[in-house]
Amino acid sequence: MKEPNSPDSPLADLCRQRGLKLTGQRRTIAFVLSDSDDHPDVEELYRRAVEVDPRISIATVYRTVRLFEENGILQRRDFGGGRARYEVADGDHGDHYHLIDADTGKVIEFENTELDSLLEGIVRQMGYDLVTTRLSVVGRRTVKPRTRG
Amino acid sequence: MKEPNSPDSPLADLCRQRGLKLTGQRRTIAFVLSDSDDHPDVEELYRRAVEVDPRISIATVYRTVRLFEENGILQRRDFGGGRARYEVADGDHGDHYHLIDADTGKVIEFENTELDSLLEGIVRQMGYDLVTTRLSVVGRRTVKPRTRG
DNA sequence: GACGATAATGAGAAAGATTATCATTTGCAA
DNA sequence: TTGCAAATGATAATCTTTCTCATTATCGTC
Numbered sequence: 331m332k333e334p335n336s337p338d339s340p341l342a343d344l345c346r347q348r349g350l351k352l353t354g355q356r357r358t359i360a361f362v363l364s365d366s367d368d369h370p371d372v373e374e375l376y377r378r379a380v381e382v383d384p385r386i387s388i389a390t391v392y393r394t395v396r397l398f399e400e401n402g403i404l405q406r407r408d409f410g411g412g413r414a415r416y417e418v419a420d421g422d423h424g425d426h427y428h429l430i431d432a433d434t435g436k437v438i439e440f441e442n443t444e445l446d447s448l449l450e451g452i453v454r455q456m457g458y459d460l461v462t463t464r465l466s467v468v469g470r471r472t473v474k475p476r477t478r479g
Numbered sequence: 480m481k482e483p484n485s486p487d488s489p490l491a492d493l494c495r496q497r498g499l500k501l502t503g504q505r506r507t508i509a510f511v512l513s514d515s516d517d518h519p520d521v522e523e524l525y526r527r528a529v530e531v532d533p534r535i536s537i538a539t540v541y542r543t544v545r546l547f548e549e550n551g552i553l554q555r556r557d558f559g560g561g562r563a564r565y566e567v568a569d570g571d572h573g574d575h576y577h578l579i580d581a582d583t584g585k586v587i588e589f590e591n592t593e594l595d596s597l598l599e600g601i602v603r604q605m606g607y608d609l610v611t612t613r614l615s616v617v618g619r620r621t622v623k624p625r626t627r628g
Numbered sequence: 629g630a631c632g633a634t635a636a637t638g639a640g641a642a643a644g645a646t647t648a649t650c651a652t653t654t655g656c657a658a
Numbered sequence: 659t660t661g662c663a664a665a666t667g668a669t670a671a672t673c674t675t676t677c678t679c680a681t682t683a684t685c686g687t688c
Contacts, residue, residue, distance in 0.1 A: 351636075392676075414674090452589065457620060458580070471608075501655080504666070521646085538669090
């Protein structure tokens with residue numbers, strides 16, 4: 331059992347900064363999110379939230395996750411599999427991208443400023459300002475040629 | 480009313496080449512797809528298919544689209560909006576990417592070899608072989624400063 | 629600290645997209 | 659042409675997400 335109260339989690343603070351009403355459920359979900367460094371879907375978030383406060387409803391998790399996304403606190407991701415997954419939104423620093431292991435489904439984050447600016451340039455040249463980049467590459471572990479072992 | 484019979488469409492030929500049973504419905508759907516250069520969802524494909532053969536079922540469209548994807552004939556895309564969209568898979572030439580107009584939802588295709596090789600290089604450096612790239616950028620039309628009109 | 633307007637929550641119904649079921653029909657090889 | 663495995667149509671079922679509405683909680687104000 332974790333301690334969601336005492337000092338508020340970073341996301342709960344963010345929540346307050348955006349002028350959102352800070353309810354017990356939102357505090358719990360914010361805490362769970364601050365405590366996660368992966369890309370959970372709503373079911374998984376619900377499971378983790380219930381650990382902290384058993385009387386939370388999955389409807390509230392859906393609502394909160396949507397609210398947080400609309401307020402730039404969360405980012406929604408689609409890695410296939412039919413359900414949306416969420417992660418804490420990037421701060422000032424540039425976007426990051428995702429490499430998905432084709433065999434294990436594991437998600438590996440990476441950043442690349444060259445990629446950032448190339449995309450920006452391409453889009454600008456087409457007469458647009460870049461709003462969002464949705465990029466995930468699927469890859470398969472490189473087979474080393476005869477390393478023995 | 481189009482002519483789906485006579486000579487088979489390119490996709491119908493592909494279908495036969497892959498050893499798939501070429502039913503009337505598959506011939507129709509292949510024809511409709513060969514005839515499309517946009518990114519229709521299943522509902523839209525169904526509408527177009529019914530124009531050609533009114534007794535086709537939406538269940539068959541779902542099934543066929545999945546079959547074609549599994550056989551590398553179609554590619555599934557996700558542009559948001561909750562439904563999958565499909566397009567004919569690229570042949571030999573490199574991947575293409577999608578720019579989505581944030582205001583109109585219009586999808587604009589583009590290619591960029593520099594982007595191709597940059598992604599390939601990034602992934603390789605991480606110890607992976609690139610399998611698939613899922614990239615779509617959302618952009619907003621650049622506002623020209625005072626063009627009057 | 630209590631009050632009240634207003635917004636959030638819980639539980640379950642509803643919606644929307646996709647897949648499964650199963651009796652009937654069809655393609656295709658012999 | 660015949661037969662069999664596979665495909666189809668119609669609809670039920672499933673899965674994720676949103677909506678409804680009665681109840682409850684938050685937060686500014688006194």
